[in-house]
Amino acid sequence: QSVLTQPPSVSGAPGQRVTISCTGSSSNIGAGYDVHWYQQLPGTAPKLLIYGNINRPSGVPDRFSASKSGTSASLAISGLQAEDEADYYCQSYESGLIGWVFGGGTKLTVL
Amino acid sequence: QLQLQESGPGLVKPSETLSLTCTVSDVSTSSRSYYWGWIRQPPGKGLEWIGSVYYSGSTSYRPSLKSRVTISVDTSKNQFSLKLSSVTAADTAVYYCARQGAYGDYVGHWGQGTLVTVSS
DSSP states (O other), X not given: OOSBBOOSEEEEXXXXXXXXXXXXXXXXXXXXXXXXXXXXXXXXXXXXXXXXXXXXXXXXXXXXXXXXXXXXXXXXXXXXXXXXXXXXEEEEEETTTTEEEEBOOEEEEEO | OOEEEEESOSXXXXXXXXXXXXXXXXXXXXXXXXXXXXXXXXXXXXXXXXXXXETTSOEEEOGGGTTTEEEEEETTTTEEEEEEOSXXXXXXXXXXXXXXXXTSSXXXXXXXXXXXXXXX
């Protein structure tokens, strides 16, 4: 069971907007630790999508955005494209663990 | 461009020790600015942090694996390594080495991953 909770799956048609939630607790997100997001295409290593709650690394389209509030965070993908079909993971930090904590992952299907 | 490359056996027998090495290019593992870690992903499942090592050699481990895990850094070879003892089929996974991001506690760089299967 993952420390951070994500929906197992979401779907949307091309061009639509979808959001993926990530719920933590007072030990991680709620303690003020940042939330980060990764995209994992089949058979490849995860790729950093968002860091520090809202920041996109260079090369990540601005169709991807994220926010954080309280003990939760969310990733939004607008203008869905077929190439966005992938698994998405949120990640934060837990002081008691002194390590990275991940969500269980959300499979995005582009209809 | 920072690159991380995992290496080690792809098949380990039950009860034996899994050993992997991550070779880092273009930045020193002795850099005080970052820490390094191992993450695994069982087939069809999510990501699981195993542990991290700092330039000083200090470590932190996932509690459920702590009794079986050793992570160390060899700055002279620009490598860090993972040892997981007494493996079972549940330890079958793709193992990734990783480096902390430049601006916080996230994974800024990933290795390509290596599949380790535990089977007799």
